[in-house]
Amino acid sequence: MIYMVVVINDEHDIATYTIRTVDDPRTINKSVYIMPSGNIYSFNELVSLWEKKIGKTLEKIYLSEDQVLKNIGESPYPLKLYLSFCHVIFVKGVQTNFEIEPSFESKLMHK
DSSP states (O other): OOOOEEEOOOHHHHHHHHHHHHTOGGGTTOOEEEOOGGGEEEHHHHHHHHHHHHTSOOOOOOOOHHHHHHHHHHSOTTHHHHHHHHIIIIISOTTTSOOOOGGGTOEEEOO
């Protein structure tokens, strides 16, 4: 089974963090990673939130990663590009599968 994870940030949160970094001397010439621990959801958790919001249960179709890659390979451009991005973000988790090392002198801000 593929475990998909995505980090969701509200634009108000981004604005708040951005304003905070302007006045914080610890962030001068540093990269700021915004990944609040309370905003990390699996794709299934995200779908569950949508279902609660709309008051309906959505039909779910589960595919293996091999099938997803096959579908991408057989798709025409530009759909192939879109599906490739979805695969790297939601299947491979490129937004969430890294550690921020202190040696990078970066600041991780939590909500």
